[in-house]
Amino acid sequence: MTPVLEISGLRKTYRSRKGARNALDGFDMVVEAGQVHGFLGPNGSGKTTTLRTLLGLIRPDGGRMALLGREVPWHLPEVAGRVGAIVESPQFFGRFTAETTLSLLADAGGVDRARVPAVLDLVGLRDRAKEKVKTYSLGMKQRLAVASALLKEPTLLILDEPANGLDPGGIREMRTLMRDLSASGMTVLLSSHILAEIQLICDSVTIISAGRRITAGSVAEVLAQHTSGAVRVRLEPDTDQEEAARILREAGAQVTVETAGQLTVRDVTGPAQITRLLAQREIYLCELTPIAADLEDVFLELTGTTPVEGHHRQVDENALAVGQNGWGR
Numbered sequence: 001m002t003p004v005l006e007i008s009g010l011r012k013t014y015r016s017r018k019g020a021r022n023a024l025d026g027f028d029m030v031v032e033a034g035q036v037h038g039f040l041g042p043n044g045s046g047k048t049t050t051l052r053t054l055l056g057l058i059r060p061d062g063g064r065m066a067l068l069g070r071e072v073p074w075h076l077p078e079v080a081g082r083v084g085a086i087v088e089s090p091q092f093f094g095r096f097t098a099e100t101t102l103s104l105l106a107d108a109g110g111v112d113r114a115r116v117p118a119v120l121d122l123v124g125l126r127d128r129a130k131e132k133v134k135t136y137s138l139g140m141k142q143r144l145a146v147a148s149a150l151l152k153e154p155t156l157l158i159l160d161e162p163a164n165g166l167d168p169g170g171i172r173e174m175r176t177l178m179r180d181l182s183a184s185g186m187t188v189l190l191s192s193h194i195l196a197e198i199q200l201i202c203d204s205v206t207i208i209s210a211g212r213r214i215t216a217g218s219v220a221e222v223l224a225q226h227t228s229g230a231v232r233v234r235l236e237p238d239t240d241q242e243e244a245a246r247i248l249r250e251a252g253a254q255v256t257v258e259t260a261g262q263l264t265v266r267d268v269t270g271p272a273q274i275t276r277l278l279a280q281r282e283i284y285l286c287e288l289t290p291i292a293a294d295l296e297d298v299f300l301e302l303t304g305t306t307p308v309e310g311h312h313r314q315v316d317e318n319a320l321a322v323g324q325n326g327w328g329r
């Protein structure tokens, strides 16, 4: 099946009087149909530049891009009706209700107003649809923004940091919404720095750093390629935990004493070394388990940076879409 989104060797350099800044340096990405795909990268790594370039808002310096099998930006007008995107801050009139807002956007986009109640339902705003937007919480405004992108029933929905600024309840609502949209057959591309969320929501991910793809694949594959390097050690009952920790530290390990009888050990050459070091001192283990990496571990390992609460960039844009296979149609 043709990927919904393909990017190959994308390059973009911003030039100003102060000099040139390489934002994208041969970036590649593939998003398969039906996936919720996470787009991760440290601040300034090129995520927004990628999304804006895809949507024809920025002109690239090189590389190829295709949406729904059609090469863009040339065929953007053909696909525009099937891609919903939110890459800018939402600018809704506070005095309008959600219903009025969406009705006006439907008119502007040539969409039948009859679609409005359906999208309000989809994002869970039906009950509040007749209230003014200025009375909405941030999470509700985010959902209204998603509703606006859903008006034309897109095949692909692109969202830049949709959970930004939301509290845990709002993040959970957004997660459920993404899952529901995916279950309805929509492909969703989601940039975020909330890695635990991405791990929960996404089927696959691309990680970008300094304008280049540094890893991509299903979440399970990406995690499987990386282990945290730490192991959990459970000692026999009545073992001197501090003594065991001291022995391992003397051998260069980093040891955290956890709950009774349990240690977390890092920086050892392998589980066998732990077993040997402790057995030599007649301390025995009853369990030794590698600790699986999570997406945050992988991100930190690959990008060498901690994700920072990002800019509050959100909402309201438009879209593109359609075509058959491959490049250059």
Ligand SMILES: Nc1ncnc2c1ncn2[C@@H]1O[C@H](COP(=O)(O)OP(=O)(O)OP(=O)(O)O)[C@@H](O)[C@H]1O
Pocket (backbone or CB within 6 Å): 014, 015, 021, 022, 023, 041, 042, 043, 044, 045, 046, 047, 048, 049, 050, 310, 311
């Ligand atoms: N209009 C611009 N002019 C000059 N440089 C820019 C412009 N927009 C972005 N950049 C630079 O390009 C690089 C990539 O920025 P971009 O906004 O694409 O990153 P990002 O991954 O979306 O970051 P964040 O997570 O902080 O939103 C950064 O070094 C940024 O400073």
